[in-house]
Amino acid sequence: MSLLSVRDLVTEFQSPSGTARAVDGVSFDVNPGEIFGIVGESGCGKSATCRSILRLFGGASAQVASGQIMLKETGDLARMHERELAQVRGRDVAFIFQDPLSALNPTMRIGKQIGEVIRRHRKASRAEAREAALQLLRDVHVTSPERRLDAYPHELSGGLRQRVVIAMALALRPRLIIADEPTTALDVTVQDQILRLLKERRDSLGTSIILVTHDLGVVSQICDRMAVMYAGRVVETGAVRDVLDAPSHPYTQALLAALPGQVSRDSQLIPIKGAPPSLIDPPAGCRFAPRCALAQPQCAIGAAPGLHSRPAAAEGHFDACILNEVSHAAA
Ligand SMILES: Nc1ncnc2c1ncn2[C@@H]1O[C@H](COP(=O)(O)OP(=O)(O)O)[C@@H](O)[C@H]1O
Ligand SMILES: [Mg+2]
Structure with missing residues (x-):
């Protein structure tokens, strides 16, 4: 399931x-x-x-x-x-945004921010929350984690900030x-590290x-x-x-x-x-039809097509092209 x-x-x-x-x-x-x-x-x-x-x-x-x-x-x-x-939010499902700064409070030290996420969802003393925050920073491979706990977001690089956001996302084991x-x-090397972390x-x-x-x-x-x-x-x-x-x-x-x-x-x-x-007044039929090299007149009519499986498609592979449906019916 x-x-x-x-x-x-x-x-x-x-x-x-x-x-x-x-x-x-x-x-x-x-x-x-x-x-x-x-x-x-x-x-x-x-x-x-x-x-x-x-x-x-x-x-x-x-x-x-x-x-x-x-x-x-x-x-x-x-x-x-x-x-x-x-x-x-946070407990079952955590969200990581594109821009880590938007997810952080600029006026609060990193350790406190991570600690508050923890304390919002479970009972923990400030000291316990700080210890947990420190462990989370280690988990996301932040170097000198003790020092970072007392930093403000603007004092960190973009890559470090995103690690902090990920640490906050991981805090409650969603x-x-x-x-x-x-x-x-982020730059390419940092990108790789962040993706590896996830x-x-x-x-x-x-x-x-x-x-x-x-x-x-x-x-x-x-x-x-x-x-x-x-x-x-x-x-x-x-x-x-x-x-x-x-x-x-x-x-x-x-x-x-x-x-x-x-x-x-x-x-x-x-x-x-x-x-x-435009998503305010989208065209009839398949929305890709106006740009599609294969489009036929029937593509631009009626409701937007739903997902279907093609005859030879692998299990769980679906697409929403009516031309494939037609070949399906003919097959
Ligand atoms: N803040 C907003 N106000 C009004 N319309 C929005 C806003 N954000 C997104 N949209 C509309 O939702 C559409 C999808 O946006 P979005 O989900 O951000 O696209 P993507 O993440 O794929 O780039 C946009 O094309 C726009 O029509
Ligand atoms: Mg987007």
Whole structure:
């Protein structure tokens, strides 16, 4: 049974120009001990999907309009009252943002910040919380951890700050960590170290991780399964090997074709020709159709297509291209 099961999630942002459906019918599962990658162009709804899970919209006027977010043994997070959800945050599900500074309090020493996360969820004296914070800094391989406890966020490098944020995320041994482009702001060596750290945690404690990234190389290296998003929807999902070796949606194919050579470490997403549609008033049918080299007239009609399995597809490999459905019916 999956740890997290997201079904038909719809999330809307209110803006002066209208209501944007940043997430429009997204479904996916994350299994225990799995690293699940989410990729897609900027603005396709990756962050909105992640933020919906814990309702962390950071002041934006957004809401989960419908759908289910089932967390094993906890229930539907989409229906939970804010007070209950506050308990889930950190304890069961932790969030790592792209910008570590936004997650840290600039006026509080590191040790105290980590300690407060611990003390918010369990009984511990200040001294015990400090000791636990010190151990967490060691766990995330922070050098001179004793000294860092008394530092303020601005006194640390970007890489160290992100380690502190990860230490805070690990503090309560969550079952699921959601990492939204956790290394985008960091240089490549530090990126590798941070990703290794997350993988270590999965390997040692079986923590599930949702990893949003722009880097198909990272997905190929550390993720087990993945989803490709386009314009607020999942257009393809499956085991990483199946999706990257045999992409079946024209959008995934275009993303991979844009890469020079094979998917490798550092295969950053290269934008493909044209721009994604507005999420305030998206086109009918497949939202990728206006940019798709294979599009047929029937692609631009009706509701946005859902995920289907192709005849020869591996188990759990689905895509949302109706042209594949047609060949399915004919097969
Ligand atoms: N603060 C916001 N206010 C209004 N609309 C937003 C806001 N954040 C995101 N959106 C809308 O949600 C869409 C998806 O954004 P986001 O989830 O941040 O994309 P990604 O993480 O894939 O780059 C955007 O294209 C935009 O339409
Ligand atoms: Mg984002």
